[in-house]
Amino acid sequence: MVTPIPAAHDGGVAPPYARIATEEAFMTRDVYAATRRVIEEHAIDDPGFYALQGHYLTSTSERSTFIASRLQDLGDRRIADMDATGISMQILGLTAPGVQIFDAETAVSLAAATNDELAEACRRHPDRFAGLATIAPQAPAKAAEELSRAVTQLGLKGAMINSHTRGEYLDDPKFWDIFEAAQSLGVPVYIHPVTPPPNMIGPFLERGLEGAIFGFAVETALHMMRLIVGGVFDRFPDLTITVGHLGEGLPFWLYRLDYMHKASVTAKRYEAMQPLQRKVSDYLKENFFYTTSGMPWEPAILYTRSVVGADRVMYAMDYPYEYVAEEVVMSDALPLDAEEKRAFFQGIAEKVFSL
Ligand code: MN
Numbered sequence: 001m002v003t004p005i006p007a008a009h010d011g012g013v014a015p016p017y018a019r020i021a022t023e024e025a026f027m028t029r030d031v032y033a034a035t036r037r038v039i040e041e042h043a044i045d046d047p048g049f050y051a052l053q054g055h056y057l058t059s060t061s062e063r064s065t066f067i068a069s070r071l072q073d074l075g076d077r078r079i080a081d082m083d084a085t086g087i088s089m090q091i092l093g094l095t096a097p098g099v100q101i102f103d104a105e106t107a108v109s110l111a112a113a114t115n116d117e118l119a120e121a122c123r124r125h126p127d128r129f130a131g132l133a134t135i136a137p138q139a140p141a142k143a144a145e146e147l148s149r150a151v152t153q154l155g156l157k158g159a160m161i162n163s164h165t166r167g168e169y170l171d172d173p174k175f176w177d178i179f180e181a182a183q184s185l186g187v188p189v190y191i192h193p194v195t196p197p198p199n200m201i202g203p204f205l206e207r208g209l210e211g212a213i214f215g216f217a218v219e220t221a222l223h224m225m226r227l228i229v230g231g232v233f234d235r236f237p238d239l240t241i242t243v244g245h246l247g248e249g250l251p252f253w254l255y256r257l258d259y260m261h262k263a264s265v266t267a268k269r270y271e272a273m274q275p276l277q278r279k280v281s282d283y284l285k286e287n288f289f290y291t292t293s294g295m296p297w298e299p300a301i302l303y304t305r306s307v308v309g310a311d312r313v314m315y316a317m318d319y320p321y322e323y324v325a326e327e328v329v330m331s332d333a334l335p336l337d338a339e340e341k342r343a344f345f346q347g348i349a350e351k352v353f354s355l
Helices: 029-041 047-056 062-071 076-085 104-124 140-152 173-185 198-205 215-229 250-266 280-286 298-308 325-332 338-352
Strands: 019-026 087-094 129-131 159-161 189-191 241-243 288-291
Touching: 019 338, 029 047, 029 104, 047 062, 047 198, 062 076, 076 087, 076 325, 087 104, 104 129, 104 140, 140 173, 159 173, 173 189, 189 215, 198 215, 215 241, 215 250, 215 280, 250 280, 250 298, 280 288, 280 298, 288 298, 325 338
Parallel strands: 019 087, 087 129, 159 189, 189 241, 241 288
Antiparallel strands: none
């Protein structure tokens, strides 16, 4: 049972809903050490990785220091920050790029250890934390097994995948063991942004646009579109994908996506673009859930609700990258009635993540 907690701006009175923040990041000591090693040895060819974690894990700026230390806390300090902003529960996922930059063997073992640690934190604070499993797409069958172990034995609520894995996307059928497992377990796969892969990142890096400001959304929206156009949801019709940042821009595109997909399929323009059972927009309305991480902006939230469905858009903060009390105030002020607001902050998350 998730209990409402008053934020500073609630004046000491708990709100009529529990705020469940659904895209909240952490990092274990082991993943931190392994990630630092890759940075120091310059062990992989991935400019986006060095731009992202190379910055957050080595910069001495106030923002980086805040984030690097907060990421590794799954205890009192994190809970104090949640209390201060009235967050009842965080849905935790290993921060990008997670284990997806490592070789398969390292990734598989770090994923299991991460899930054990996360499950332990959730057991210590069952009313404050729930978790999404880390899996290593580099080893798809093992990733599916680990997801199953994490859900059935550790009580985790789904999987967190930090978008592409060394430049590869989950529409490749070699990864579909993961979707098979998620669908049969009835848990969501959260596709979280990461920086674009090496063959895409050049023009983004030239202007500092590869990260959360813009490149994340472009890369993750591309991943979403590859899943849809690649027929993943025709093969796995009950698969649920959760995405942040109000759908990475795609809700704005529904009309054009449908129009151009139909035109391309009708013209038999691409071998890789075959007819689908439903319209592109149908998959975005029926297989995806959306969170507001980093997008606490009323016009965008109301618009997204209006096109994908009010029952598909839920609250997220994006802690510790986004830890701004005013954004909670903005979300509380959305012009929704009491029932809608309870669904937005609490009810949809309880359903999607089986809380
Ligand atoms: Mn995030």
